[in-house]
Amino acid sequence: MAYADLREFLATLDRDGQLLRYSDPVNPEPDLAAAARATANLTDRGPALLFDDINGYEPGKGRVALNTVGSWPNHALMLGLDKNTTVKDQFFEFAGRWDAFPGPIERRDDAPWQEVTLTEGIDLFQLLPLFRLNSYDVGCYIDKAAVISRDPDDPDNFGKQNVGIYRIQVKDKDRLGIQPLAAHDIGLHLQRAEERGENLPVAIALGNEPVITTVAGMPLAYDQSEYEMAAAIQGAPYRITKAPVTGFDVPWGSEVVIEGEIIAGEREIEGPFGEFTGHYSGARRQPVIKIHRVMHRRNPIFEHLYLGMPWTEMDYTLALNTSVLLYRQLKAEFPEVAAVNAMYTQGLLGIISVKQRFGGFAKAVGMRAMTVPHGLAYCKVIILVDEDVDPFNLAQVMWALSVHYHPLHDTVTIPNLSVLALDPSSDPAGITHKVVLDATTPVAPEERGHYSQVVGNPEGTADWENIIKGLLK
Amino acid sequence: MNDTTVNDTICPRCDAENVRVLTTSPVPGRWTMYVCDTCIYSWRSTEPRSATDPLAYPAEFKIDPADIPSIPAIPTVPPRRR
Structure with missing residues (x-):
């Protein structure tokens, strides 16, 4: 299932009861951000909001869409799945589609955002309807746009073009x-442009179908194309169009495309901004960036993302791309890894389920997570659980921690590692101790505890799960 | 609060008297946005006093214009290639 644009995705959400249209008058502040915050506070199955x-x-004319992927049903619909698909099933679906990378792209010349062009008198x-998200943000932000740039030393390289x-x-x-x-x-890209003494051209695409937004938040390798990954994840060619000034490829379906350039050598005060850590930056x-040209559909929808104290939409959009990335990297070396749930504050805390080969094995897997590229900035707390514990089921994870974890034997603290500077506990900013909490069952030669008499499911439980699931539908 | 009473001269955040009109509402008369050209703080005339009034702006978010030049640059500007 591929969505041509944001409007097609919103129409699908509407059909599935996952879009709330709000047509009463609202103020830009504080109504819009408060409504998005409230939706995230109330439920993890909530709707997108359209004002x-x-x-x-x-x-x-001034329309704002919020929380478009801000719940598990909306995330499932993004992937073209039934809205009731479990998080674990969404995880394995996402991981499977990743294998289709690189997917095909489709070039088109007739993008809807070519409808109106502004080159003079630009006023965003x-x-x-730009608005302040959190009370002490320094101003209005755009935080869900795809920013496209190219490597100034290799400008024709499609893979190095970044989204x-x-x-x-x-x-x-x-x-x-x-x-x-x-x-x-x-x-x-900016470093290379500034070394050359040049401005860095950028194209900024606002209001997109949800897959490119999800992929743009993925930590892909430098020369991997986000468009080819979006094609793999959506299971269909990804449609792109050249932006006229920069020549960069932008999504065909965007609501608005801005072209401009980052001014070489210039730095100016920015922030604070309420961040995904739940703290201001x-x-x-x-x-x-100096804007030179704006192209847009008539009456464009401003799609925006509220973020702040987790959970917010950002946690849903980054949940599986972060978890699947870590899963793939760990699984390549340790096939015993069963699943990875790294969706807490972008993977500052992660849970890995793994089948232990021998005593101490799970701890090694936990430490490896800290040294994959994403782990260098995240993975401050890693919890290991057995392969039959579902890392997406926190009740199971807390059970494993409460009865398998022994504070003396199962805590590995590694001092002074790197972490993203936004982590408010890091001291100095960007440096922290990290910890592995091993909640797997000890195996030989590490034989300790009393784990031989586990209470299993009564016979027939799996059949009854299906019977009851059917009756609940 | 409407446009005739909102603060339009002193930055609520850095107290600099370096404020100008950023833009006005597409439907005339609904709101005005202001920006401080010293600390780039911006606000809308329809926002609560905590966002528009220097006296109500919380102390922990205030900044001193004299400190701005020493705020770290991220990323730093690299040297030019020869």
């Missing part, structure tokens, strides 16, 4: 702040 009467905009606030999501502060009508960290692919001097 079309926002104070200051003509009713029906007139076009989109990523970065926080973008709207500093003026046609001027943005962006956070391209050195470790990000766009950070490398503080202020830094960061790069600035």
Whole structure:
């Protein structure tokens, strides 16, 4: 199942009862962010929200979509699955589709965002109902747009073209702040541009079907194309169109495409911004984008993402791409790894289920998670459970921790490792101890505890699960 | 609070008197957005006082304009290639 654009996905959500249209008048602040926050607070099966009467905009013209992938049913629908698909089944479906990478792309010239072009008098606030997300954010942000850039040393390399999501502060009508960290692919592009003394051209695509947004948040290898990964995940060719000024490939279905450039050598105060750690980021001097051209559909939908204290939509959009990445990397060396749930604060905490080959094996797998590329910035707390414990079922994980974990034998603390600087516990910022909590059952030669008399399921339980599931439908 | 009473001269965050109108609502008269050209804080006239009034803005989020030049640059600007 592939969605051509955001509107087609919203229509599917609507048919499945996962879209809430709100047509009463609202204020940009604090109503829009509060509504998204409230939806995340109430349920993990909540709807997307669509507002079309926002104070200051003509009713029906200024439209805001929030929480589009902000629940497990919406995440399942993104993958074209039944909305009641379990998280564990979504995980294995996602992992299976990854194997189809690289998928095919489809080039088109006739993108809907070519409808209107602005090159002078650009004012993003007139076009989109931008609004403050959290009370002490420094201003309005764009935080769910696909930012496309190329390697200035290898500009024709399609694989090195990057599609990523970065926080973008709207500093003026046609001027943005962006956070391209050195470790990000766009950070490398900017570094090379600045070494050459050149500005870095960027295209910014807002309001996309959900798969490219999910893939843009995936930590892919530098020369792997996000579009080819999106094709693999959606199981159909990914449709792209060239943006006219930069020549970069952008999604065919976007609502709005902005072209501009990061100004070489310029750094300007940016932030604070309420981040996915549940804390504000503080202020830094960061790069600035000058906008040259805006292209858009008539009456574009502004798709935005609320983030702050987990869980928010961001936790759903990053849950499986982070978990599956770690799973694949660990499984390549340790086939005994059964599943990985690294969906807590982008994998600052992760749970790995693994079949132990010998005593101490699970602890080694836990430490390996800390040294895969994603682990260098995350994986501060790793919990190991047996292969028959479902890491997506926290009741099972807490059971394993409560009865298998022995604080003296099963705690491995590794001092002074790297972690993302946004982790408010890191001290200095970017450095932390990390810990493995081994809640697997000890195996030889590590024989301790009293685990021989496990209470299993009564005979026929699996059959009864199916009977009761059928009756509940 | 409406446009005639909202603070439009002093930045609520850094107290600099370096404020200008950023933009106004597409439907005229609904709101005005302001931006401080010293610390790039922006606010809308319809927001609560904690976002618009220098006296109500919380102390832990205030900044001193004198500190801005020493805020770390991320990422740092690399040297030019020869």
